Amino acid sequence: MTAMLNTATRPNWLRPSVIQPLNEHRNALKNGAEVDQDEVGFFLYDLDYLAQHLSTLMQQDVIKLWFAVKANPLSRVITTLAQQGFNFDVASQGELTQVLAQNVQAERILNTGPAKSKQQMKAFLTQGVRTFVVESLNQLQWLNEAATELSCRPQVLLRVQLQWDEGEKNPLGGNEVTAFGLSCQEWQTIKVSDFLALNINGLHIFQWGNMLSNERMFELWSQMVTPLLSLAEQLEMTLEVLDLGGGLGVDYLQTGQSLHWDNIVADLAKIKARAGVSELWLELGRFAVAEMGYYVTSVVDRKENFDQQQLVLSGGINHLIRPAITEQPFPVAMLRESQASESYFDLHGPLCTSLDKLGTLAIANDVGIDDQLIFGLAGAYGFTESMPFFLCHPIAAEYVLQQGKIEQVRAAQPATWYLR
Numbered sequence: 001m002t003a004m005l006n007t008a009t010r011p012n013w014l015r016p017s018v019i020q021p022l023n024e025h026r027n028a029l030k031n032g033a034e035v036d037q038d039e040v041g042f043f044l045y046d047l048d049y050l051a052q053h054l055s056t057l058m059q060q061d062v063i064k065l066w067f068a069v070k071a072n073p074l075s076r077v078i079t080t081l082a083q084q085g086f087n088f089d090v091a092s093q094g095e096l097t098q099v100l101a102q103n104v105q106a107e108r109i110l111n112t113g114p115a116k117s118k119q120q121m122k123a124f125l126t127q128g129v130r131t132f133v134v135e136s137l138n139q140l141q142w143l144n145e146a147a148t149e150l151s152c153r154p155q156v157l158l159r160v161q162l163q164w165d166e167g168e169k170n171p172l173g174g175n176e177v178t179a180f181g182l183s184c185q186e187w188q189t190i191k192v193s194d195f196l197a198l199n200i201n202g203l204h205i206f207q208w209g210n211m212l213s214n215e216r217m218f219e220l221w222s223q224m225v226t227p228l229l230s231l232a233e234q235l236e237m238t239l240e241v242l243d244l245g246g247g248l249g250v251d252y253l254q255t256g257q258s259l260h261w262d263n264i265v266a267d268l269a270k271i272k273a274r275a276g277v278s279e280l281w282l283e284l285g286r287f288a289v290a291e292m293g294y295y296v297t298s299v300v301d302r303k304e305n306f307d308q309q310q311l312v313l314s315g316g317i318n319h320l321i322r323p324a325i326t327e328q329p330f331p332v333a334m335l336r337e338s339q340a341s342e343s344y345f346d347l348h349g350p351l352c353t354s355l356d357k358l359g360t361l362a363i364a365n366d367v368g369i370d371d372q373l374i375f376g377l378a379g380a381y382g383f384t385e386s387m388p389f390f391l392c393h394p395i396a397a398e399y400v401l402q403q404g405k406i407e408q409v410r411a412a413q414p415a416t417w418y419l420r
């Protein structure tokens with residue numbers, strides 16, 4: 001079905017400060033040798049916007065903010081977060097190396113993740129990391145041994161998994177049993193005083209993703225306080241830190257719903273007081289970086305098929321897999337300005353699998369071959385979450401926009417870059 005919408009207007013996620021540099025960049029590319037590789041698809045991160053956004057998030061003294069590095073580990077993104085005072089949550093040696101390489105002090109880094117071996121935790125301690133979110137009884141034992149061997153005393157938060165009556169599923173599990181942390185029942189078998197090399201003074205809980213309602217978030221957080229406080233009491237732990245993870249949502253589906261940061265801060269001040277903790281932590285992923293990012297690719301073919309309007313794009317889930325695994329498309333617009341009214345198009349990528357679809361979205365219906373499409377909210381869970389190797393298309397380039405200028409951080413790479 002071809003639905004017709006009103007005349008195209010620029011969506012609000014597509015900031016004017018981005019369009020002009022992009023058009024200049026495109027013209028420069030047209031005259032240069034880089035054209036073939038870059039036009040397949042590239043990411044652009046608006047670091048001016050990012051710095052401004054982060055500074056708003058930092059203007060409060062209720063929450064200590066960490067950045068979940070998996071959302072976007074690009075060097076220049078990490079540097080911008082570090083400059084604005086964010087700390088870093090890493091879940092692998094690769095992420096740790098990348099954050100340290102940007103001259104971030106190890107004291108500003110914490111380690112989460114269900115797959116921490118003793119060897120890995122010892123290596124993290126050796127590199128100066130002193131804050132760990134522990135997710136199993138083995139991890140606790142191993143970290144205690146490693147800290148004893150290295151004569152240090154790291155700070156530890158125990159990751160707790162709760163169950164709610166109303167079942168709900170999401171990528172983090174929601175109410176499903178996952179590998180993230182342990183139930184209160186399992187944690188109750190320990191006493192914090194048995195781990196002399198560890199300062200166990202916090203609890204961590206994070207089970208819900210991409211929340212868009214302040215009320216619903218507050219409700220979930222509120223329900224966590226009582227079970228967490230009673231767990232701390234049973235473990236004879238002085239609860240000083242409560243870490244509520246991430247999960248603050250962005251409006252991928254453009255429903256008009258969004259979280260208000262001021263409300264989050266006010267709500268968390270209440271949670272902090274009720275829990276009686278001196279520190280309340282969040283590790284933000286998408287809420288910190290999604291809005292600053294764009295993915296640009298071009299139209300290779302346009303056809304009509306069984307009444308569906310189809311666009312085949314030069315980049316798809318090889319660069320941006322999230323729509324295929326969540327059924328939530330990133331919002332899209334045509335880069336070129338158009339007065340034509342909009343129609344719905346199925347947006348297919350270049351991979352020979354029906355999975356390679358970026359959504360069915362409205363675009364000005366004069367869109368044609370070689371037109372560029374720009375996807376918004378692509379600053380989180382883009383480049384590193386995707387499947388770039390399948391079918392050997394080029395790896396996406398990454399650019400940053402800073403002080404109004406576009407700079408290339410990594411060029412597009414052909415498959416010969418990694419094929420052996």
Ligand SMILES: *Cc1c(COP(=O)(O)O)cnc(C)c1O
Pocket residue numbers: 068070071089112113206209210245246247248283284285286287380
């Ligand atoms: C992924 C992750 C986050 C960030 O999640 P967002 O939904 O992007 O905010 C925070 N904490 C932990 C432990 C994570 O694994």
